[in-house]
Amino acid sequence: MERTFIMVKPDGVQRGLVGEIISRFEKRGFKLVGLKLMQISRELAETHYGEHKGKPFFEGLVNFITSGPVVAMVWEGKEVIATAREMMGATNPLKAQPGTIRGTYGIDVGRNVIHGSDSPESAQREIALFFKEEELLSYDKTLDTWIYE
Numbered sequence: 189m190e191r192t193f194i195m196v197k198p199d200g201v202q203r204g205l206v207g208e209i210i211s212r213f214e215k216r217g218f219k220l221v222g223l224k225l226m227q228i229s230r231e232l233a234e235t236h237y238g239e240h241k242g243k244p245f246f247e248g249l250v251n252f253i254t255s256g257p258v259v260a261m262v263w264e265g266k267e268v269i270a271t272a273r274e275m276m277g278a279t280n281p282l283k284a285q286p287g288t289i290r291g292t293y294g295i296d297v298g299r300n301v302i303h304g305s306d307s308p309e310s311a312q313r314e315i316a317l318f319f320k321e322e323e324l325l326s327y328d329k330t331l332d333t334w335i336y337e
């Protein structure tokens with residue numbers, strides 16, 4: 189089973205979309221294994237978005253992601269990394285398919301509501317950045333036999 193890092197960004201928290209976003213992952217059948225409301229420090233933001241350092245939008249991105257509480261989560265399930273990216277939609281919400289999270293709730297690329305890891309490597313890196321080992325739980329859900337064959 190894969191795990192991925194998902195974060196409701198400050199715009200999603202302010203707009204009251206936390207429940208809606210969690211609900212989409214729950215209803216799809218994925219399992220929540222870690223969850224916290226937190227305010228990201230500048231240092232964590234710069235590490236998390238390190239690959240974008242030097243780009244024109246980097247400063248604005250760091251300012252935005254540290255501007256208010258976020259909800260950091262780890263979701264588990266079969267092919268959850270790629271599937272979460274599909275559920276989120278394209279980075280630019282105006283290009284995201286209708287029905288996706290960004291395609292339903294977003295307009296601007298700098299206010300795109302949600303973050304999700306884009307590969308197994310970034311999932312591993314981001315989970316370790318945001319969560320301690322003991323904050324992630326392994327447990328069985330009886331419903332799993334109705335979700336997986």
Ligand code: IDP
Nearest residue numbers: 240245249278279297298299300302303304306
């Ligand atoms: P992703 O979030 O879909 O993985 P990335 O290319 O990794 O997309 O970019 C990280 C975040 O940086 C995006 O979610 C978006 O909020 C922001 N971003 C990316 N490109 C731009 C841009 O051109 N202008 C403003 N913000 C951007």
